[in-house]
Amino acid sequence: MALFEAHQLHLRFGDRVVLEDVSLAFEAGRLSGIMGPNGAGKTTCFNVLTGRYRPDRGRVMFDGADITGRSPQAIARLGIARSFQLMNLFDEFTVFENVAIALPQTRRRGADPIGQAYGDATVVEEAHELLDTVGLGARADHIAKALPYGERRALEIAVALASRPKLLFLDEPTAGLGSDGRARLAELVRRLKGQVTLVVIEHDMEFLFSLADTISVIHWGQVIARGSPDELRTNPWVKNSNLGKLA
């Protein structure tokens, strides 16, 4: 059994079917890629997998447990983290504080109404470690909203990593980045690979084909193809679609 499995997910918004019979499996330690055109239902799929939406039908399994319909916070505490396609940071906080607030130590002290906010000795150390990992070590004291776009993307990942996840969902991590930024992000994802199970939605085919162990193609809310990058290169649909340009 894979670390994370989705079985026959269905979801409708009104009379619009957005996910239809979507089944996915993500193996521990691997990087699974998800691709597909805009509006295909990729982000919605992440939203179902991470508890934001409850599917109309289907099941979501993590580590052998059924987590369908659990709240985002409950799922997060099981060790599943995510980044957002549209960035979602604590804008008024410093870079350091964005990460520190997401650390499990801070969460465990959440009911403490008089102690020092980040008084746990390990918080400063671990937050800096994480910031170094994503290349933001020198930015710790800057306000998040003042960061340039590429660094906000990196911070988005650092916040997700702060909860020490077993599984990390990244929704278009390179969206809006120039070639420099993409290269830096690819480098970061490459380093994360092996340390944490990754599931990455990405438009950038070069990025995905060079990093992913397996790729699923979602179109019209359905999984229309899946396989290793090599298998998908020869897939007729991928070849014919503009998604396959690079393959």
Added chain:
Amino acid sequence: MRTGRTVPTLTPAMIAIWLAFATVPLWIEKVGLYQYLGVEILIFATYALAYNLVLGHSGLPSFGHGAFFGLGAYGFGLAQLNLVPDLWFCLAAAVVVASVGGALVAAFISHRRGIYYSLLTIAFGQVFWFIAIKSHAITGGEDGLLKIARLPARFGVATFDLTHNISLFYFVLAIFVVVSLLLWRLVHSPFGRILKAIKQNETRARFVGYDVWRFKAAVLVLSAGLSGLAGGLFAMAQSSAFPDVMSLHYSGYIVMMTLVGGGLVTFWGPVLGAIVFLLARDVIGAVTTGWMLWFGLLFVALVIHKPEGLGGMFIRPARPAPADAKK
């Protein structure tokens, strides 16, 4: 907050504010004002600090807080008239009654945000106000609860009489000091920082694992309890309790005080707001009965020119964007 910096429990500004208040009875009559005004200002400053825990520090737009202040006033009065006429017991009753009211409201609204949250707080505020007016047998309805005594403060061996405004002032000041100290610590604690995180981005907070609604419920109960404490002191100060403090009107005043003073940008803003508001009431009110009109215009001018409130004049602007970040 900068990297792992600890926040001192006592700050120079805090001590200066406490000391400045301590001098008030020495000169307030010399400038043509009266001792009771000092008492009132301290009570509303306490109330505004408690209210700002919700509005400024947690970003929860509660517009029905008068209910909790009023519950505290009635809790204090009813405990004294029907149970035990002991100051500590009655103040505790004020806190407990208001906290229970807060918990009741919190149970219904903690999953809501924004405008829905506001609307529900207004609705609940109206419900409490209505009940206070209609339960004539208990609250005295619109006639109010009268003959509430200024009970003496017993500290083991020593007992202080609080019937005079000056002694009551110092008693309320002691409570203000304790409440402001507690709130200062709370705002800079793990709990307080999480509230601030929720204020900025509720969704993100959930996705890093926080039960957001629990925090929203807890902070409302806490704020309600402390507002109730202020309400209890108010009942004692004016020796009576009336439903009007629970009206939408009065709930609006506390919002105005907090915003005028700069509660959204600085911890002490609500205190400044309470001072300005009550001074304006007396000073402008001495000239014209339509003081609220002038204060309203002042409020409009302030929102246009200094939207962060008067307190914004005392704080440095947020750290500018890093120069090398523009590349």
